[in-house]
Amino acid sequence: MxxxxxxxxxxxxxxxxxxxxxxxxxxxxxxxxxxxxxxxxxxxxxxxxxxxxxxxxxxxxxxxxxxxxxxxxxxxxxxxxxxxxxxxxxxxxxxxxxxxxxxxxxxxxxxxxxxxxxxxxxxxxxxxxxxxxxxxxxxxxxxxxxxxxxxxxxxxxxxxxxxxxxxxxxxxxxxxxxxxxxxxxxxxxxGFGLAFVYQFLMQSLRLWEEYPAKVITKFKGAVVSLESSPVLMGVGYIIGFRISCVMVAGGMLAALVLTPAIAFFGETAATPIFPGLKLISKMNPKDIRDSYILYIGAGxxxxxxxxxxxxxxxxxxxxxxxxxxxxxxxxxxxxxxxxxxxxxxxxxxxxxxxxxxxxxxxxxxxxxxxxxxxxxxxxxxxxxxxxxxxxxxxxxxxxxxxxxxxxxxxxxxxxxxxxxxxxxxxxxxxxxxxxxxxxxxxxxxxxxxxxxxxxxxxxxxxxxxxxxxxxxxxxxxxxxxxxxxxxxxxxxxxxSTVVTGRAEYLPTAQVDVATLTETATHQGKSYHVWRVVAPIKGAQPGKYLVDDQGQAHFLIDPAINGRVDTRDDGSKVVKYDAPKATLMALIIDGIMTGKLPWNLVLIGVFIAIVMHLAGVPALAFAVGVYLPLSTSVPIFIGGLVRAAVDWIKKTPAEESDSSPAVLLSSGYIAGGAIAGILIATLAIIPQASKLFDLSTRLPAHWNSSPWPSIVAFSFMTLVLFLVGIGALLRSVESPAVAEGIKGREEDL
Known part of the structure; x- marks a missing residue:
């Protein structure tokens, strides 16, 4: 040309x-x-x-x-x-x-x-x-x-x-x-190819654990985990070190402060504390997050x-x-x-x-x-x-x-x-x-x-x-x-919608079926549909299938903002936390119905206010509180790589924002996300998911170990770092190109 x-x-x-x-x-x-x-x-x-x-x-x-x-x-x-x-x-x-x-x-x-x-x-x-x-x-x-x-x-x-x-x-x-x-x-x-293959090997073939976690045994309710996703690492690199630090700080507050505090103070409670449905002493960290932390994060x-x-x-x-x-x-x-x-x-x-x-x-x-x-x-x-x-x-x-x-x-x-x-x-x-x-x-x-x-x-x-x-x-x-x-x-x-009949997810309360107008069929039987839009005594929000006596038999748990990540047959599904959509729902419910656990919501409100008064970006911190810590950690790692690259190369901000590593991160995001969508499509057909799943053929200690996941994620991190410092995929532009950039700077 x-x-x-x-x-x-x-x-x-x-x-x-x-x-x-x-x-x-x-x-x-x-x-x-x-x-x-x-x-x-x-x-x-x-x-x-x-x-x-x-x-x-x-x-x-x-x-x-x-x-x-x-x-x-x-x-x-x-x-x-x-x-x-x-x-x-x-x-x-x-x-x-x-x-x-x-x-x-x-x-x-x-x-x-x-x-x-x-x-x-x-x-x-x-x-x-x-x-x-x-x-x-x-x-x-x-x-x-x-x-x-x-x-x-x-x-x-x-x-x-x-x-x-x-x-x-x-x-x-x-x-x-x-x-x-x-x-x-x-x-x-x-970047697209690496992330696509990585996501396929992890989510479809299940060659390593997607969420390696470490339970801190002497710190009840505390779990440190990582979602080993190149998509989120790419996001962290693009948004930078500052915001990624704020997000992971919010996640640490939720996972290592609020959750252990609820577990500690609720240990001796003799009855379930609203809006939870079971004793806090019987709850694991995920139960505490679903029952209490999500409302704090939403506020x-x-x-x-x-x-x-x-x-x-x-x-x-x-x-x-x-x-x-x-x-x-x-x-x-x-x-x-x-x-x-x-x-x-x-x-x-x-x-x-x-x-x-x-x-x-x-x-x-x-x-x-x-x-x-x-x-x-x-x-x-x-x-x-x-x-x-x-x-x-x-x-x-x-x-x-x-x-x-x-x-x-x-x-x-x-x-x-x-x-x-x-x-x-x-x-x-x-x-x-x-x-x-x-x-x-x-x-x-x-x-x-x-x-x-x-x-x-x-x-x-x-x-x-x-x-x-x-x-x-x-x-x-x-x-x-x-x-x-x-x-x-x-x-x-x-x-990733799950229909489950497990008792732990079903309400203990009953409903008057005369008030229900919607019906649905599941496994050849007809049920009334009970939609609980706000927590009530004995029932968490959700869509339930109930019989003629008002007893719930199934929960239809959506992929978006759902809380059940395992089907009754044991297969795993991906859930989407959708933090901004939760904010919109909270505003509508708060103004037009007022049916919210306001004590928990107000705790979240004042956490955000305290962060703002301390000079911390309140929204980024709040999103960290709402999301699982496992989601914020890879974002933080991406931001950490960005900080290291910028420190080594002393790159001006305007050049750093269009650097090769930013383009690689864009590839990570697109490749991993497209693979995730295709794999989610396969999940609609259980037989297809089982056909690709190789985890049953691997040694038990391999499946239970976090190290395969950590090694794979570290490889993607290293590639991003090496591209960032110019050791990999260095593009050698012609003199005409370099002169073209320099010569047109004033016009742009």
Whole structure:
């Protein structure tokens, strides 16, 4: 591929006025080259589905995702280059590669919004319906893009130089390097392959223990464990040492302070202590966590989210004011003149009609299972909160980046305001709980996708893309990702749902079956369905199958936020803690029903407040309290490797964030997550799981020893460290590439 020569500086567009900074795009506005091609959109949609599925897996496990734009851009460059060599087709242009990363980036942002909100359906006691999940994902994703389009000139063009859009700028650098002959895709592919094989050997063949643990015998209730997952180690490397330390500290508080304290003080209790169903003296650490720690953690996460919202409030308020002023000035400056290719948006009439159609769909469908007034109120709140937080998100990502964008805080604010409005209107029926969650889900996804769209348009602005082409491609990417993410969420839940008849999981209380209207069939018998949405005396929250006398026979325990990780036949399943979804469910229940074990929740509330007063990031610490310690430990190890690499190489932060080890970590996350999804799919067929399981053929001492797991995990850690310091997979770029990066720094 020939090296593109950057054009001379161009003056601001005539219709935009002198207020716009001078900008030299990498591809001149007068240059015509292939851009919105079917191959670019198709590859972008496929990569968006892959990274969307892996991001959904990640947000269900630990409540966070990582940006997909740079890995998608790197993979696009390599895939098109390989096709060109093998098939003899023309090389892809930089603008086609930009279309791929634009379409592909939608998957990650939609996955975050879906994973943060929709699993709360299960926690609130409802079934997760595919149509509801897909509608929320699609409507929120499309609405976020359409609402951001009118903001492009105000934020991307007019404030070029003041709003930096860090991820968008970094992605533009990657595309320019790829255009000039460089690529680091090998690092992503190696990470993907290693993590995929590792996960398959561990979870499917069961060659080593996934959760090696050490019980501290003289410290009752204390267990130290590790989830030997390269996915979580990759997350830790990307988020860095500071946040990973805070998360593991929260996990240590829960596992090594709160759990032993409950075990010690509850040892002599003669009766079960609410909301537990059995004596604390008979509980193991997992029982204590399920019965007590989860409520403490949920209270801490809720408070941490609210604290994050208040911390961001001044910036949000100023962003709203600045955004409105920028839009007015942009429109007065001649925003309708679009003579240059690089200044052509989708027509505003099309954006307006599309937005109206989406809002009408929200009001007309069963997303709002209420009367007409409730539907109209819900649609109005989506418009108001949606445009408000899309504007805020689009601007904040320009100032502080997508990684620091408080989408969770915006979602919490939406949910709090929605629930309070419903309560003030006297709307407390169960249908309004569903409506509140749907509103929050759409707004969350819209805000998340609005921020992602802003980063993509910034990348396009820097490389000289056509905004309209990018907007079309991300609309396509959002729609395809929304459909597949809905299926993926239900697949993960169905694959690890456990139906158990073990007495330890069944309530001792009985229910009046006359109050139950739902029935279900299991093993050829018909049962009444009893949904316990909050702990009551003698029953934990859950979905139970009861007979005509009101006696429970089975618990249907979902994969998401479930507590039973072993089927009655002894086979293991993967459970997903979904910490952010638990926060959403807690807010809805707390405001609209008040049926919560408030003493435990308030302990969590004040833990988060104490951490905030001590200067510790409260939300990260709270997530650590809620998640098992085994989940936080590999994240901490990844952060520790990042600290060691940065200390050895003395790498500046901006370079460290796009280093080979970060790309390897992205590969770890994608490869391990995709393998986890495929293995979860196999778990639906017990015979397939048993066919691959080799643990029964291994020596007993091998299966019971933690050392095989520790050695395997240490190998993945060593590879990450060696790539980080440049001892492995060192990419040798051509002088033209190095000069290209250096020479374009001012433009970016």
């Amino acid at each position: 020939s090296v593109h020569t950057p054009p001379p500086a161009e003056t601001p567009s005539e219709g935009l006025g002198s207020a716009y900074p001078v900008h030299k795009p990498y591809i001149h506005a007068n240059t015509v080259m292939p851009e919105l091609t079917w191959s670019a959109v198709l590859l972008g949609a496929i990569l968006g589905i892959v990274f969307g599925a892996s991001s959904l897996y990640l947000v269900l496990r630990v409540g966070m995702t990582v940006s997909a734009s740079i890995p998608v851009a790197v993979l696009s460059i390599t895939v098109f280059r390989a096709f060109s060599k093998i098939l003899g087709t023309r090389p892809a242009t930089i603008l086609e590669n930009n279309i791929v990363q634009t379409a592909g980036s939608a998957g990650e942002s939609i996955a975050f919004g879906v994973g943060v909100t929709m699993p709360a359906l299960m926690i609130l006691g409802y079934d997760m319906e595919l149509v509801r999940v897909m509608l929320v994902a699609a409507l929120g994703g499309l609405l976020g893009i359409l609402m951001m389009i009118p903001l492009r000139r105000a934020f991307i063009v007019k404030q070029h130089g003041s709003l930096t859009y860090p991820e968008g700028t970094a992605c533009a650098k990657v595309l320019i390097v790829g255009e000039q002959g460089g690529s680091s895709a090998k690092t992503v592919f190696v 801490a996460v809720a408070t941490g989210g609210i604290i994050s919202l208040f911390q961001a409030l001044p910036l949000i308020v100023s962003s709203i004011g600045s955004g409105v002023r920028d839009i007015r000035q942009s429109n007065r400056g001649g925003a309708t003149e679009q003579s240059d290719r690089t200044d052509r948006d989708l027509p505003l009439w099309m954006v307006g009609l599309g937005s109206i159609a989406l809002v009408a769909a929200i009001a007309a469908t069963d997303l709002m299972p209420t009367d007409l007034s409730g539907r109209l109120m819900g649609a109005a709140m989506v418009v108001v909160f949606g445009f408000l937080f899309v504007t805020v998100s689009s601007r904040l990502t320009g100032e502080i980046g997508s990684s620091s964008n408080p989408i969770s805080g915006m979602t919490v604010a939406t949910l709090l305001l929605t629930c309070l409005i419903f309560v003030l209107m006297g709307w407390k029926a169960p249908s309004y709980r569903l409506a509140a969650l749907s509103i929050a889900g759409i707004v969350c996804i819209a805000a998340s996708n609005g921020g992602t769209t802003s980063q993509d348009l910034k990348t396009g602005f820097l490389v000289g893309a056509t905004p309209r082409s990018q907007q079309i491609s991300i609309l396509v990417g959002a729609l395809t990702s929304a459909v597949v993410i809905g299926f993926t969420l239900l697949l993960l839940n169905d694959a």
